[in-house]
Amino acid sequence: MTMYAALLRGINVGGHRKVPMAELRTLLTGLGHGDVRTHLQSGNAVFSSDSGDENTLAVELERAIEEQFGFAVECLVRDAAYLAAVAGACPFPAAELPPKELHITFFDQPVDAARFAPLDAAAFRPEEFRLGERALYLHAPGGLGGSKLAAALSRPSLNKDLVATSRNWNTVTKLVEMTGGDA
Template sequence: MTTTYAALLRGINVGGARKVPMADLRTLLEGLGLGAVRTHLQSGQAVFRADRGDEDTLAAEIAGAIETRFGFGVDVLVRDHAYLKAVAEACPFPAADLEARQLHVTYFSGPVGPDRFTGIDRAAFLPEEFRLGDRALYLYAPDGLGRSKLAEHLSKRRVNKDLIATTRNWNTVVKLVEMTGE
């Protein structure tokens, strides 16, 4: 059975470092035997179809191919359409009423529980808030991610120290659901 996935690459094409041109990424994925490859933006999203492997196996295969081709390691998460759609539908914030720059999802390589966030004084960051999903964290940052004190605090606390984590704004979350559902 063929499944449609999104590959989320962490930290490429940011500030001129770790460049991975999207045309080259598409060619690389096609060379791995993945089908119907498309990319979204320059910040590391690719959609493809595969009839083999699981999310973790595909992520490792893609990460290895990127390191071989480009000479540097990249963290890769792979998620299927059903999961991406479930994350979007489970959003605990009123996404339709917010600007895309105000709402973000951090996807994790494994489950995240509340114990990772013990000791965070949530009231100190209001009106910014975060809520947890199973392998996702929803962040409401009314002034955007770049000005978010909570996002900065979460990254400094290294709550994801043993997990791969990558964040996407709400427009990208919705677009990936759309692209993987086609």
């Protein structure tokens, strides 16, 4: 059995697209997964499965959520080894930064630097970003809420044909811990 994290995009924000975590746990268990737990109310779940295909797991979860709740939710599923590798590859000094300054955006597919080339990254300093494997690391010293770089990075023109969802550093490290990964 492999441990996975499911990252649901855009739920329980502003009272819209509500997915109660207890119901998400029941849904994941009903799909045949074990060791199901959730973290926070923002769409983070961990579970074990003998399936080795993250994309199939994500599609199954998306279908089940739409059937259960009546609306579509994009999901990314990542295994424990991937989460630990992404956390371990952080290009910023995570141990020295307040966790609210560091975020990771997970993508459904590899993304190359050419996608973000139209962005004048120097204009957003001291904020900065780096690309990783199906991930983007964002250092926003003022936090995400007022980050002009985060707003620019989330423009539809830069994210065309991508499923993306972001998590703060505390959530990423908690998901690594919950899945038994080693960062």
